[in-house]
Amino acid sequence: MEARTETVTITDGSFDLHLWLPPSGRGPVVLLVQEIFGVGPYIRKVAEDLAALGYVVGAPDMFWRMRPNWVAEHDEAGTARSMEMGGAFDMPQGVADAAMALAHLRKLPEAAEGSAVVGFCLGGSIGYLLAATMEVGTVVSFYGSAVPEATGMMEKITGPLLLVFGGSDPFIPREQVAAVEEAAAGRPNVEMYVAEQAGHAFHNHEAPRFHDPVAAEAAWARTVAFLGRHLSPDSPWTSAPEPDARP
16 A cells, blocks of 8 residues: 655644555545544554545644654553643644645545545544534544534534544543534434443554444444445535635
């Protein structure tokens, strides 16, 4: 699988955008937004899986303003340090950086029509907030902790949105997930999947304390089907407007 690193240049600096190409060399783009552990082995494996499905996948270095190319182990010490990084993260600035990364992806020669954002944890929040501020196409948000407190922004999201949560997540209590379910009810563009027995970061196979293989497989199958429906050539969302440079 072909991979390379692009550089995204903005007014106050530049950051890496790690890129994976599909076997065909061309396809719809997917902006893959990292969790707090950085663009490490887990995110890279997700990127490879998405590229194998036919997508041009770009994973931006979201922590570049604090620690460029930050990658942490999924052990107790790495989790603690990553939580500190996440706590110091400037979310509005991060959403703006993600918008620039998506704009860069859409301009690549390998980019076909159609775009999506897939985010995990921190990235799930970024993907949701990005979609609420600009047209990005399709969004899959895994356990974004900012989503429950921003349900009022859901009405601004007009593209397809899949929200994935763990029903036993200590960081996002079930009552908060229920509030998201209530906000999503009746919205034809929004789907939800709640793995009731799973906790936070249950898709992360690099984190034994979080990973739930059964829930991960089910959620990923839904993700693949969701992207396939909305990024297929006959979907109206493949011709969504190109995103602006900033939200």
